[in-house]
Amino acid sequence: MKLIDPIIQFSAEIQTLRRAIHANPELCFEEHDTSELVASKLTEWGIPVVRGLGGTGVVGILSNGSGKKAIGLRADMDALPMQELNTFPHASKNDGRMHACGHDGHTAMLLGAAHYLSRHRHFDGTVYLIFQPAEEGGGGARRMMDEGLFEQFPMDAVFGMHNWPGIPVGQFGVTAGPMMASSNEFEVIVRGKGAHAAQPQKGVDPIMAAVQIAQSWQTILTRNKNPIDSGVISITQIHAGSATNVIPDEATLIGTVRTFDLDVLDLIERRMQTIAEHTAQAFDAAVDFRFKRNYPPLINTPAETAFAAGVLQAIVGENAVDTHVEPTMTAEDFAYMLQEKPGCYVFIGNGEGDHRSAGHGLGPCNLHNPSYDFNDALLPIGATYWVRLAEAFLQAA
Ligand SMILES: [Zn+2]
Ligand SMILES: [Zn+2]
Numbered sequence: 539m540k541l542i543d544p545i546i547q548f549s550a551e552i553q554t555l556r557r558a559i560h561a562n563p564e565l566c567f568e569e570h571d572t573s574e575l576v577a578s579k580l581t582e583w584g585i586p587v588v589r590g591l592g593g594t595g596v597v598g599i600l601s602n603g604s605g606k607k608a609i610g611l612r613a614d615m616d617a618l619p620m621q622e623l624n625t626f627p628h629a630s631k632n633d634g635r636m637h638a639c640g641h642d643g644h645t646a647m648l649l650g651a652a653h654y655l656s657r658h659r660h661f662d663g664t665v666y667l668i669f670q671p672a673e674e675g676g677g678g679a680r681r682m683m684d685e686g687l688f689e690q691f692p693m694d695a696v697f698g699m700h701n702w703p704g705i706p707v708g709q710f711g712v713t714a715g716p717m718m719a720s721s722n723e724f725e726v727i728v729r730g731k732g733a734h735a736a737q738p739q740k741g742v743d744p745i746m747a748a749v750q751i752a753q754s755w756q757t758i759l760t761r762n763k764n765p766i767d768s769g770v771i772s773i774t775q776i777h778a779g780s781a782t783n784v785i786p787d788e789a790t791l792i793g794t795v796r797t798f799d800l801d802v803l804d805l806i807e808r809r810m811q812t813i814a815e816h817t818a819q820a821f822d823a824a825v826d827f828r829f830k831r832n833y834p835p836l837i838n839t840p841a842e843t844a845f846a847a848g849v850l851q852a853i854v855g856e857n858a859v860d861t862h863v864e865p866t867m868t869a870e871d872f873a874y875m876l877q878e879k880p881g882c883y884v885f886i887g888n889g890e891g892d893h894r895s896a897g898h899g900l901g902p903c904n905l906h907n908p909s910y911d912f913n914d915a916l917l918p919i920g921a922t923y924w925v926r927l928a929e930a931f932l933q934a935a
Pocket of ligand 2: 639640641673700
């Protein structure tokens, strides 16, 4: 691996910052201490900052030379509402909050790159260091954009990175095109007419209608969607009734839909509504159909993906970069940035969890797991990638 020496020498400080952030996890749009820490470090290193974009978002601005090109490097800062099981010294001090997705590490890696770039300006143009709030469901990326991210800081491309448990340390995964799914949720209330369970003829049973709807929806995936396209409909909650001898008034179906393509999503939503309404009608029932679109699919642009993969291969070697990594049905709000700018999102291997051999809790080191911890061995690797990416993108003529 060709890591940058000054970054290796600075690793202990990056690790201290990472662990300080881990110990003080903050939820969506509440990242006040984290944002303060980021802004004060950037300022200390002589990097101009703009604060308060998207609430707690921070943008650092590093310019050099007279080049007009600009690149955005993005990290997320928020934690999750869950209880940490780890007992090591840097475990969460905030009850019910935990950095279980490694955003502490993402923030620290970008800080490590910022520190180096502030001292070694081997680039011609501008690097925008984007520290965003609220990735975990809050759409912090969208909010920063709504508040003028790309107008105030015009950039040619934007790049993101997420640690990925299961990919070995020192290896990366990336793919052109869709890499993460759109995430959407639905709530469908089937309205019938309650009755005595022994006298069903006097009512309209919403449970029978709801069950038929639930079954029929799965046929959208096998009969309406092109088999080549990916899509998931998962009903994760069914609520109805309160007694063994009462037919209730209504039944509720709740769940999620995931796709890699918005046309497929349009098709699924439309067919779900048609099936729900017409099936209910066939049972003399009615439906309230609610479908909410959350994050769009994350789609890497081909040229920037090839560019990022080339930079990674120069650092860790050709065989350590999987350029056709399997896409995942999880979602990520960096997708919004990629809807407006070319760019690429990569997975950086977080290993199998051996880094937690001292004193960790139960369970594998998976994301959103109560004994997860970001692997500090990644800090100089990720920081080196950010630096080399920015230098290559803004190469002096
Ligand atoms: Zn997460
Ligand atoms: Zn995450």
